[in-house]
Amino acid sequence: MPYVPHTPEDVRAMLAAIGAASVDALFATLPDAIRLRGELDLPRGLSEEEVRRFMQDLAGENITQADLVSFLGGGIYDAIIPAACDAIACRSEFLTAYTPYQAEVSQGTLQMIYEWQTFITRLTGLPVANASMYDGATALGEALVLAVGARRKRKVVLPALLNPRWRRVAATMLRGFDVQIVEAPPAADGTTDPAAVARLADADTAAVVVQNPNYLGLIEPVQALAAAGKAQGALLVAAVNPVSLSLLAAPGEYGADLAVGEAQPFGIPSGGGGPLLGFFAASEALMRRMPGRVVGRTVDRNGNPAYTLTLQTREQHIRREKATSNICSNQGLNVLRATVYLAMLGGTGLVELGTANHTRLAALRREVERIPGVELPFAGPAFNETVVRLPRPAQAFRDFARQYGLLGGIPLAGVAGCTENDLLVAVTEKRTAEDIETFAAALAAFASGEEVEW
Amino acid sequence: MSEPILPANICQRWLGALQPSLFRKGQRGRRALTMPAWDGDAVAAELPAACRRAAPADLPDLSEPEVMRHFTLLSNLNHHIERGMYPLGSCTMKYNPRLNEQIAALPGFAALHPEQDPQDMQGLLAALRLLEDDLCEITGFAACSLIPSAGAQGEYLGMLVIRALHLANGQPERREILIPDSAHGTNPASVVMAGMVPRTIESRADGRIDLDALRRACGDQTAGIMITNPNTLGLFENEIVDVAAIVHAAGGRLYMDGANLNAILGRCRPGDMGFDVVHMNLHKTFSTPHGGGGPGAGPICVTAELEPFLPGPRIVEDDGAYAFTRMPTGDDPAIHAYLGNVGVCLRALAYILRAGCDGLKRVSDMAVLNANYLLARLRPLLPVDHAEGCLHEFVASGRTWKEAYGVRTLDIAKRLLDFGVHAPTVYFPLIVEEAFMVEPTETETRESLDHFVAALEQIRREAETRPELLQTAPHATPVGRLDEAQAARQPDLRWLGPCNC
Numbered sequence: 001m002p003y004v005p006h007t008p009e010d011v012r013a014m015l016a017a018i019g020a021a022s023v024d025a026l027f028a029t030l031p032d033a034i035r036l037r038g039e040l041d042l043p044r045g046l047s048e049e050e051v052r053r054f055m056q057d058l059a060g061e062n063i064t065q066a067d068l069v070s071f072l073g074g075g076i077y078d079a080i081i082p083a084a085c086d087a088i089a090c091r092s093e094f095l096t097a098y099t100p101y102q103a104e105v106s107q108g109t110l111q112m113i114y115e116w117q118t119f120i121t122r123l124t125g126l127p128v129a130n131a132s133m134y135d136g137a138t139a140l141g142e143a144l145v146l147a148v149g150a151r152r153k154r155k156v157v158l159p160a161l162l163n164p165r166w167r168r169v170a171a172t173m174l175r176g177f178d179v180q181i182v183e184a185p186p187a188a189d190g191t192t193d194p195a196a197v198a199r200l201a202d203a204d205t206a207a208v209v210v211q212n213p214n215y216l217g218l219i220e221p222v223q224a225l226a227a228a229g230k231a232q233g234a235l236l237v238a239a240v241n242p243v244s245l246s247l248l249a250a251p252g253e254y255g256a257d258l259a260v261g262e263a264q265p266f267g268i269p270s271g272g273g274g275p276l277l278g279f280f281a282a283s284e285a286l287m288r289r290m291p292g293r294v295v296g297r298t299v300d301r302n303g304n305p306a307y308t309l310t311l312q313t314r315e316q317h318i319r320r321e322k323a324t325s326n327i328c329s330n331q332g333l334n335v336l337r338a339t340v341y342l343a344m345l346g347g348t349g350l351v352e353l354g355t356a357n358h359t360r361l362a363a364l365r366r367e368v369e370r371i372p373g374v375e376l377p378f379a380g381p382a383f384n385e386t387v388v389r390l391p392r393p394a395q396a397f398r399d400f401a402r403q404y405g406l407l408g409g410i411p412l413a414g415v416a417g418c419t420e421n422d423l424l425v426a427v428t429e430k431r432t433a434e435d436i437e438t439f440a441a442a443l444a445a446f447a448s449g450e451e452v453e454w
Numbered sequence: 455m456s457e458p459i460l461p462a463n464i465c466q467r468w469l470g471a472l473q474p475s476l477f478r479k480g481q482r483g484r485r486a487l488t489m490p491a492w493d494g495d496a497v498a499a500e501l502p503a504a505c506r507r508a509a510p511a512d513l514p515d516l517s518e519p520e521v522m523r524h525f526t527l528l529s530n531l532n533h534h535i536e537r538g539m540y541p542l543g544s545c546t547m548k549y550n551p552r553l554n555e556q557i558a559a560l561p562g563f564a565a566l567h568p569e570q571d572p573q574d575m576q577g578l579l580a581a582l583r584l585l586e587d588d589l590c591e592i593t594g595f596a597a598c599s600l601i602p603s604a605g606a607q608g609e610y611l612g613m614l615v616i617r618a619l620h621l622a623n624g625q626p627e628r629r630e631i632l633i634p635d636s637a638h639g640t641n642p643a644s645v646v647m648a649g650m651v652p653r654t655i656e657s658r659a660d661g662r663i664d665l666d667a668l669r670r671a672c673g674d675q676t677a678g679i680m681i682t683n684p685n686t687l688g689l690f691e692n693e694i695v696d697v698a699a700i701v702h703a704a705g706g707r708l709y710m711d712g713a714n715l716n717a718i719l720g721r722c723r724p725g726d727m728g729f730d731v732v733h734m735n736l737h738k739t740f741s742t743p744h745g746g747g748g749p750g751a752g753p754i755c756v757t758a759e760l761e762p763f764l765p766g767p768r769i770v771e772d773d774g775a776y777a778f779t780r781m782p783t784g785d786d787p788a789i790h791a792y793l794g795n796v797g798v799c800l801r802a803l804a805y806i807l808r809a810g811c812d813g814l815k816r817v818s819d820m821a822v823l824n825a826n827y828l829l830a831r832l833r834p835l836l837p838v839d840h841a842e843g844c845l846h847e848f849v850a851s852g853r854t855w856k857e858a859y860g861v862r863t864l865d866i867a868k869r870l871l872d873f874g875v876h877a878p879t880v881y882f883p884l885i886v887e888e889a890f891m892v893e894p895t896e897t898e899t900r901e902s903l904d905h906f907v908a909a910l911e912q913i914r915r916e917a918e919t920r921p922e923l924l925q926t927a928p929h930a931t932p933v934g935r936l937d938e939a940q941a942a943r944q945p946d947l948r949w950l951g952p953c954n955c
Contacts (some may be wrong), residue, residue, distance in 0.1 A: 001813035003549050004820045005899045014827040014900060023819045027721055028824055029690045029843035032729045040720050041591050045810030048553050055804055061577030066565040074569055075791065081517025082487045084521055086559070092536040093529035096550050099747040103938075104868065104875050104931040105533035107472065109746035112528055115476045118948040120512045128947055131747065134603040137791040145647075165791035172614070172787045176649030219505045241711030250509045271558075272578050273568025273792025275603065275749035275771070287945065293747065298941035301926065301935040304472065310941040316606070316643035317882070320654045326606045326643035340525055343476055344487040346515035356489040362499035363492075381505055398571075410569050414783075433494030 001045060013342040061366040065270065069435045070407040073385045073426025075136060075163050075211040077243070077265045078272065079431055082344045085267035085337045094336050096403030099293075099329070104300075109332065110307035113295040116339045123245045123365030124238075124259040125143045125252025126281040131293035131330040135263025140209070140239050141173030142280065142291045142325055144257045147207035147235040148177050149324075150289055156207045157200045157229065159192040160416035161214040166239065179206075186417045190218045190378030190387070198228035205234040210256070212240055212248065216424065217361075217385025218378055219248060235286075242266065242279065244383045246354025257283045262440045265428075267341030268334050277334040288314060350377070356429035357384055360436065364427050367440035373447035377422065384417065385426045387412065390446065394423035397446050457773070459929050464909055466538065466874030470530030470932050477949040479524060480516035486642045487518075524692035532746070533876050541828070541849045543879035543891025544638070544686060546716045546738035554742065554801035554832040563800055563833050572777050578796065579776035583769050586753075591815065592806075593712070593732050594725025595755035601763045601794035605713060606640045608733030608752030609680070611765070611789055613648035615731060615756060616691065616707045617757060618787075619762040628705065632671050632679040636661035636687065636883045641680045641711060650677055660840040661687040661885060663697050672704035682711040683793045684718070686883040687840050687892075688825065688847040698728025701850035707760075713833070715739045715824060716895070717846035720815025724755075731756045740802035753799035754898050820896035821846045824903060828894050831907045835914055836890060847893035849886050856888055859917040863888040866913060868935060873909035 006014075011023065046054070070078040089095065093108060100106030100113075113131045120129035133139040144156050147164055156174070158167060158185045160234065171181055182200050187193040201208050208229030212220045222238075229236050238259040243266075251259035263277040264270065282290050288311060296310035316323040325336035345353060361382060368374055368388055377389045390397050394411035401408035413420035427436070460467070516524070534542075540547030558564065566575055586598035602608035613631065620628040631645045634657040642652035648936050655671050662685060679701050683691045691697065701708055710724045710732040716739045724732040736742045737750030744750070756764065765787050766780030782788050809817060822845050829841055829848045836850040852863030867877035867890070879891040894903055916923045928934065 001809050001816045003551060003808075004813075004896045005815055006820050006823070006896075010900045011823065014823055018826045018830045019821075020826065026822050026845070029692050029845075030718075030722055031692055033694060034722050035696055035871075036720065036722050036726070040814060042588060042806070042811040042812040042814070045805055045813040048808065051804050051807045052553060052557065054807065054915055055557045055581070055800070056560065056562075058577035058581050059557075059560040062562045062566055062578070063566050063574040064562060064565035064570075066561040070567055072569045074789065078567065080487070080489075084486070084518060087522070088525045088529075091526070091533040091554065093534045094746055095555070095743045096535035097532045097543060097746045098542060098547055098744050098876070102533070102867075102871060103936050104933055105531075105876065106746070107531035107872050107932050108470075108528040109532055111473065111475075111531075114947070115949070116881040118477060119513065122513060125507075128945075134607065134749070135791060138603070138607075138789070148608070158510060160874055163791075165643050165788070168782055169791060170785065170786040171785060172789060173647070175614075175787070176647050178649070179556040215486050219501075223503075223504070245507065245511060247501060248505055250511070269559075269797075270567045271564050272566040272575065272796040273794075275751075275795040275797055276732045276791075277828055287947075294947060296941040297946040298937050300936050302934050304933055305876050306472075306933040306936050308936045308941050310938065310945060310947075313469075313942070316639040316679065319643075320639045320640070321642035321646050323639070323643040323646075325606070326610060326640050326647045328606050329604045329748040329750060331745075331749045332747030333743070334749060336525075336746070338699065340521065341487070342513060343516055343520065343521045343524065345513065346484065346486065347485060347510060347513040348515050349484060349487050349489075350513055351510055352489050356492065358499050358501065359492050359497050362497040366497060366604045381502055407567065407570060429489050432490070433492065436494065445611055 034125060053136060063089045065407065068072040068407045071409050071425045071439060072407050074410045074424060075262055076270050077428050078430055079265040079428050081267050081269065082341065084344055085340045088340045089333055089337050089358050095122060095333065100309060108308060110295050112339055113335055114297060114307050116335045117295060119339065119342045120279050120281050123242055124281040125250030126259050127284050128287045129281040130290050131295055132282050132335045133292055134331065135276035135278045136260065137169035139260035139278030139280050140166050141170040143237045143260050144170055144174055144207055145177060146289050147237060148179055150286060151206040153204050153206040154178060155182065155205045157182050157184055157197060157205055158209045159184050159217055161186050161192060162209060162211050163215045190216050190417055191220050191380060192225060194221055194224035197225055198231060201229050201232050201234050203232050205232060207235045207237050209237045209239060211440055212238065213244060213383045216378060216387050217382040219381040221384060222249055222254045231257060241384060243353065243357060246350045247358065248383060257286060263338045266338035268337050275331060275334055277331045277338055289324055291328050293330045308318060353429055358424060360431050361427045362443050364436050367436060368443065371440060371444045371447055374443050385424055388425050390421045390423060393420045400446050401442045404438050406439060406442055457852040460872060460925065461912060462910060464873050464929055468932050469929055472932060473524065473527050473599055476524055477514055479520060480514040482515050484515040486516055486521055516625050533905060539894045539898055539906060540876040541878045541894050541906060543893045544713055546893060546895055548741055548895040550741055550898035551805060554572050554804045556830040557804045558797045558800045573702060576776055579769050581803055582799060583771055583776060585799055588806050589734060589753055590755050592719065593755045594723030596758040597761035597764060598753055598755045600753045601765060601790050602752040602754060603790060603795050604750050605733055605735045605752040606644055607789055608754045609640055609644035610647050612709050612731040612733055612754050613645055613650055614787060615760050615763045617648060617650060619760055620677055627675060628673045628677040631677050634663060636885050637680060637682055637686055638711060638713065650758050660689055661685040661883060662689060662691055665696060668697060668700055672700060672706065676704050676706040678707040678709055680709045680711055684714045684845045687849050688844045689840060690843060690845060694727045699701055712740065714846060717818055719818040720811065721818060730760060736798055736802040739807045742798050742801040749795050751795040817896050824894040824896060824898055828892060828903050832910065835910055847891060850890040850892065851886055852888035852890050855917055859921045861917050861921050865924035867929060869913050869924045870909060871928040872930040875906050875909055923924045
């Protein structure tokens with residue numbers, strides 16, 4: 001095991017210093033009955049080159065967004081990753097550092113997280129943000145757990161067009177708190193109906209969730225939903241695609257108390273779905289109820305500004321069963337990637353990013369509208385994603401599109417207001433006009449009844 | 455003339471200097487990341503005014519060289535495993551092999567979208583299944599879920615699984631989870647998140663379970679027990695077979711917090727001790743980097759009895775082809791939108807392949823040797839109440855220095871930073887006064903352990919003659935000791951301008 005440095009002479013000298021006869025003797029407290037007889041049933045160790053080759057071969061069996069043109073989204077996007085993100089994230093100083101509990105030797109990580117928190121407050125328009133959560137789904141779950149505790153009420157209203165994977169995670173996290181979940185149905189246009197929210201959000205409601213854009217990519221009537229949701233005193237939780245905050249109303253602008261989301265498009269590989277990066281922002285009033293780590297600025301004994309983990313009395317290592325959450329990590333390295341990404345992007349670039357996304361989605365929608373037999377069932381304003389209604393099941397198109405070199409989208413069977421012929425199609429800033437033409441050609445061929453050829 | 459504040463022979467100086475905030479750098483209009491030009495027909499794509507944000511987000515505009523310089527200079531302010539030792543008890547700060555980073559970054563893994571079909575992910579699914587099987591073999595269990603994103607989420611999932619079993623058995627009243635008072639704080643917090651009730655049981659002075667206290671606590675309300683083994687004092691729970699018998703007889707299940715698994719690889723297995731669930735921290739035992747706080751991964755392994763309660767999707771293999779089964783639908787439980795921290799799992803698999811059965815055993819053997827060597831060398835300096843049978847870590851106490859020199863454990867820890875050694879875990883576990891918890895891990899050389907001892911010897915001399923040197927430490931770090939009380943009293947959590955503190 002080459003990561004272990006001990007020579008036989010080291011072992012001998014160290015055992016002598018200990019006064020032990022052998023390494024085995026150090027394990028004397030292990031009861032005989034439970035000792036492993038023989039070796040673990042695993043192969044013996046390999047050289048670096050053998051492991052590299054084995055893993056490269058496995059990687060080579062996968063077909064990815066690097067091989068095909070991706071129109072997949074649903075919360076994870078094929079976004080541009082600047083080389084700077086990889087270069088900084090590979091630095092041992094960030095990669096191999098521990099959680100910054102010893103602030104005096106962790107100012108790099110701490111200042112970086114403080115800058116991440118600042119970015120998130122500026123994007124969301126809320127005054128406080130934490131050091132991150134595992135992913136968007138658990139960030140939403142934590143927001144609802146917070147709301148239930150803060151309001152001491154036992155009901156939450158979720159939009160039916162919430163990302164179904166997030167809904168499942170959030171609902172699981174609420175099970176421990178005896179909470180009733182009610183669903184606000186969509187209107188015919190594919191957005192959430194404010195009247196339905198107003199009906200459902202009563203005096204027993206702790207939180208109302210708005211997802212913008214919603215799972216279908218449609219921009220929600222956030223002002224009306226916020227008014228309806230907050231009328232009876234519920235907290236408003238905004239689940240937002242952070243890329244959309246380049247152009248779309250910020251949660252703070254429509255009165256959200258909490259804003260959460262998935263920051264994977266900010267420089268983080270899709271990576272088969274993890275590790276991801278959840279963000280979490282809150283109003284001042286909820287600051288001391290936030291889950292997770294928080295970095296604050298203070299001074300050192302010489303009066304110099306310095307950063308430190310703070311508000312730790314909320315956390316499990318101090319409060320144990322009374323903690324605001326059991327989380328005891330953040331996604332440090334992915335926070336670093338996203339912070340570098342946002343620094344690379346800048347305010348000017350952020351607007352350019354949003355516009356690039358929006359332009360390409362509009363171009364795709366325009367192409368789709370021209371194809372006989374294919375339609376846009378929900379034609380309202382959208383961001384990043386749109387629903388395409390096909391003449392046959394969407395899964396069949398997904399298979400069909402492979403011969404065009406495309407990853408065609410996510411079938412929407414079972415999603416509120418959708419049919420098995422509906423496909424969720426994502427268009428990011430990476431897609432070219434040619435990509436979109438190819439996609440349109442595949443749609444046209446599929447709609448005209450061509451069969452899958454392979 | 456007194457000794458210098460920084461003895462040149464053993465201190466490490468920092469090259470880094472504090473950096474202005476990113477939000478004070480750059481100039482409006484500077485660019486780094488730009489978008490590909492749109493090469494299609496012009497598109498009319500105005501968003502309705504009602505959708506748009508009122509004011510653009512105010513982010514600084516920087517050039518790429520400025521960005522690189524900012525983060526590189528920030529990085530210089532960190533201690534990290536490639537700079538110096540991290541004897542952090544309970545954290546297993548071992549070397550993070552560079553090979554693993556290369557592997558996780560391969561486009562064949564990194565560019566996969568989780569909504570692709572399993573046919574596209576055959577290599578990934580093969581890797582994950584292999585890791586599941588390896589972790590089951592290492593821990594002695596029947597099934598594994600790689601989905602938990604961290605140790606705390608592994609605990610949470612373990613609690614959900616135990617709860618689901620009791621519900622399926624028609625025993626909803628079993629809600630209570632017993633937790634020794636020497637446990638990590640995540641244990642009780644995870645129990646609460648899962649809707650169960652933690653009940654603290656007093657442990658013996660050495661942190662081991664008190665069988666009488668356990669018998670008294672068990673009953674019809676018992677859902678299970680959470681045990682860290684070896685415990686947070688680095689001691690093996692040597693009556694574990696009896697503990698398991700008592701809890702099982704009462705109808706409960708045993709959860710092992712695998713934070714300290716690095717002590718026992720290839721020597722014994724939780725599944726053989728009577729545990730029903732274990733979580734592992736891949737970022738501890740299996741060498742994936744801590745990344746300044748994450749991401750890690752906290753897979754759990756379970757008995758065949760509990761396997762049906764693991765969340766989907768589960769990966770199944772049939773004649774070399776991999777597919778998903780038990781895909782979650784509707785209100786099925788889920789703790790992650792997809793498969794968990796896949797990239798972390800790939801790193802851990804590479805580590806296990808590199809180590810093999812022989813290497814894994816050697817990891818624990820040398821981790822235990824290093825801890826016992828440090829224990830032997832540090833005992834003349836600091837008292838260690840429960841040294842007998844120490845495995846991969848031990849807990850010393852600063853109480854004698856407090857009495858003799860008026861310095862606290864915190865002061866010793868802070869002074870160590872000046873010597874290029876990260877502070878040990880301090881004030882945990884709670885059952886030891888002025889706790890000073892040391893876990894060197896197997897990747898440290900004898901020389902680096904000797905450096906740690908030499909530093910502590912020097913610090914004791916300082917404590918005797920110049921205690922203020924410790925009380926005001928650190929001195930060689932980029933910043934001095936912080937005013938943490940002010941940070942919490944007047945939280946300043948985002949950049950609003952030059953220091954408003």
